[in-house]
Amino acid sequence: MTLHVKPLANVGVEVSGFDINRELDPATRDALVRLWDEHAILLFRGQDITPEKQIAFSRHFGPLELHPLKTTTSAEYPELFTLANDPEKDKYNVAFYHGQEIVGRLDWHIDLHYTGKPNRGALLRAVVCASEDGMTGFGDLAKAWDALDAETQALLQKIEVTYAFSMQRRHMRYVNVDGYEPGPFSPKKPADIRFPDFPEVAYPAVHTHPVSGRKVLGIVEQFLERVVAPQRAGLCNDEAVELLERLVAHTRKPEFHYFHQWQPGDMVLWDNWRAMHCATGTAPGVKRVIHRTTIMGDATLGRVVEV
């Protein structure tokens, strides 16, 4: 099989030239894994996918992880996590943005960032596509690192930043809360939706990707809390806040992003150790179903902050 590789807008690539329903020969499999390591965000279109095939295909990229939320995994396919708009659950995910009611909008984030041990990656498949909106955005933090000036890069090599898990968007320090109002059933604390709580975790502000060796900027807006002991790097507290504001603004530049508008048969695979992602959400009542498989990693990138 000959793979065809086409750059997406700004970051990531679309890969075609293979059929998920045929056994992948070792050379094609190795080429797909290399493309994943090289580009971090891979789009596959027009594949005729079943849950079994999605699970088998995902295993080419590493062992699969079961999602920690047992209630959202399917009994038949425990490796499969279903993200679906649902009138009962949606009420917890509704919020208002400049007066507009939106379900399931998510800021830029890294999955399981708050545990200190993010999974290696994940693969999303569109099962039911939203009639409008419902996009998933991907942001390449290796390219964001490469685009920083040398002085900022040198400073970031010396610092760690922390992430503090929170259920309330308005408590997050670096997300844009202009015009934001939580919905009436928005959870106030993790226990409200039977979610565990997590202590603060610290990460280097730049890490070397355990597989590709690329430098990756460790700044992502969701849950971002503070610079650890900024004075050790010659920064006063105010300068540390301004640095994080500047870096978050940097990661929001469209040149590091690809936004995917889902069509039936689409799959996106991303490297969670290098790419952040976000969801634009939908209007209430819009049907949307995504199947997700999660690829485990054996590296621990962060550490729990001991008080």
Ligand SMILES: [Fe+2]
């Ligand atoms: Fe996510």
